[in-house]
């Protein structure tokens with residue numbers, strides 16, 4: 001007789017708002033521009049199955065701007081630099097569809113507005129992340145700084161303008177606690193501090209729910225691209241709480257021996273995992289031999 005597992009799926013599993021919007025725009029592009037070549041600049045989202053599906057529809061990925069001569073180009077959910085956007089828009093043979101998440105776009109606008117108003121902009125984020133590269137590009141290079149923690153603020157950064165006027169914001173996926181700590185430490189500097197909380201809760205909401213679920217399950221299955229940082233982090237956190245946590249990309253990665261001695265299985269998925277992949281995993285688990 002087939003084994004009956006009790007399966008609990010996290011409510012927050014799967015696409016966040018920004019990814020849903022980007023994938024929708026990419027799916028709609030062939031209908032809106034039926035006679036044109038459609039390309040995404042870099043992967044539209046970090047999920048290989050979605051990227052492959054779009055590829056089959058003719059929405060292919062290019063990695064360099066020089067590969068784009070004509071047609072439609074879709075900008076990915078975590079945005080690109082201002083200079084790259086301007087280059088794309090200056091090409092009269094290209095139609096730009098901007099799938100940058102509105103939360104990321106808002107953060108770019110804040111950097112631009114604050115820089116123009118003469119503030120020293122501090123961005124809490126990973127210096128090499130494409131979203132951060134995009135944010136920096138909207139600021140005045142001499143007065144925009146990226147930090148990963150408080151110690152990254154160089155001595156003398158605030159001495160050029162007296163009293164300093166500081167605008168603090170963050171990459172959308174940063175830790176709220178770290179942002180608060182840095183904001184508090186900047187309060188001691190005599191000058192003006194403007195805090196813009198640009199952190200999006202999509203990632204932290206998925207993490208808190210998955211951790212809560214792990215408490216009541218014998219095993220966790222985390223679904224998502226191996227190139228998806230938020231999926232990897234979700235898996236790492238669950239592993240810290242629940243040793244039996246497995247990161248899979250598709251239902252084919254499931255192994256029945258993982259569940260021999262298990263009763264309750266929790267499922268969560270990164271913000272770039274589509275619902276159909278979650279459904280396939282659920283179906284396979286329900287039909288385990």
Ligand code: SF4
Pocket residue numbers: 016017018019077078101102103104172200201202203271
């Ligand atoms: S995680 Fe948040 S900021 Fe990033 S794409 Fe999703 S909704 Fe937008």
